[in-house]
Amino acid sequence: MATKTQHAVGVDIGGTGIKGALVDLETGGLLTDRIKVPTPVGAEPDDVLAAVKVVLERLEVTGSDIPLGVAFPAIVRRGRTMSAANVSDTWIGFEAEQFFEKGLGREIHFANDADVAGVAELRYGAAKDVDGLVILTTLGTGIGTALLYDGVLIPNSELGHLQRAEKKKDFEGVAAYSAMERDELTWEQWAARLQLYYAHLEFLFSPDLFVVGGGVSKHADKFLPLLDLATPIVPAVHRNNAGIIGAAALSYSSDTAPLPEAETLVARATD
Structure with missing residues (x-):
């Protein structure tokens, strides 16, 4: 298993499924099987939080010693969700990052799902160089x-x-x-x-x-x-794993020193 400085957890919340894995930040590969559970009907915050907890429990990464990134299908500004595509309207204007941090009892990095998929392809995939x-x-x-x-x-x-x-x-x-x-x-x-x-x-x-x-x-x-x-x-x-990989990469960059050549990317992504 990689050391703390080499891996992070990524969770990708989608309109139909919530999936997560432990990610090798050197290669962008998954260190565990991908765990997936259905997105709860209605996708209300409490129900989505409960489903994320299930994913983390199955990955056996419920502690706070490993950086955690969460990708979500909405406009995200400074941790607040500003839209609600394919999820409950409750998320509009919702302090999502604070909600997940309180519910999970740990710091997280929260970002738009397509943006983190872009980060994955930029760092490890088709958009690299x-x-x-x-x-x-x-x-x-x-x-x-x-x-x-x-x-x-x-x-x-x-x-x-x-x-x-x-x-x-x-x-x-x-x-x-x-x-x-x-x-x-x-x-x-x-x-x-x-x-x-x-x-x-x-x-x-x-x-x-x-x-x-x-x-x-x-x-x-x-x-x-x-x-x-x-x-x-x-x-x-990285196809359907890009959200997991990108969320993990950004969580590590925010939790510790930035990944190589990622300073500007992380600064822009978290604004």
Whole structure:
């Protein structure tokens, strides 16, 4: 087992599942099996906290001697959740970081789930050593996004909620993986919706690279080749584990000295 200075715990709270693991901060690999429990129906704070406790108990890391990072599907400003995508509206304006710290009896680092996935890919994955603008998207219950410019995270981008001209639903409502399942789309039909979304992002931001994460990225060969973009688009290296890995990396950086070359990234991510 790695020493304290080499590992941390990451917990990723999603719209349908809560998962966690112990992470090797040198490599970004998981040191334990990934533990996953369902996100409670309604996703109220007390119920989500109870589910996180179950994950930590199964990982046998309930003590406070190991840094802990928690990723959450909302805009996060200084520990407060400012939105509520696919969770209870109770989270809007909620002091989430303080709530979890009190409930768990330990300090934590709390951040947006797509942002921490971006950190994982920046440090250990597809965005490592890429110059310019990288846009990571997580395709799952919703669409999360992370903006990475020359190795620096610009937090809380929320580009899944870009509105479509003269349409009632935003892009997340029609192009998330949950929309594919809900509408029983083929890969080709879903790719047509993704084409509109990524082409719009491409027009607005002129990125140097798209990275696609979320659980569906393991099937990237079924839909990414169907997209016609000028920007390279690749699957995330860490796929559905990116949230766990990034949360762990940021928790260690906040709990102790920053990880190498992470000072600016951590400062931006925690503002």
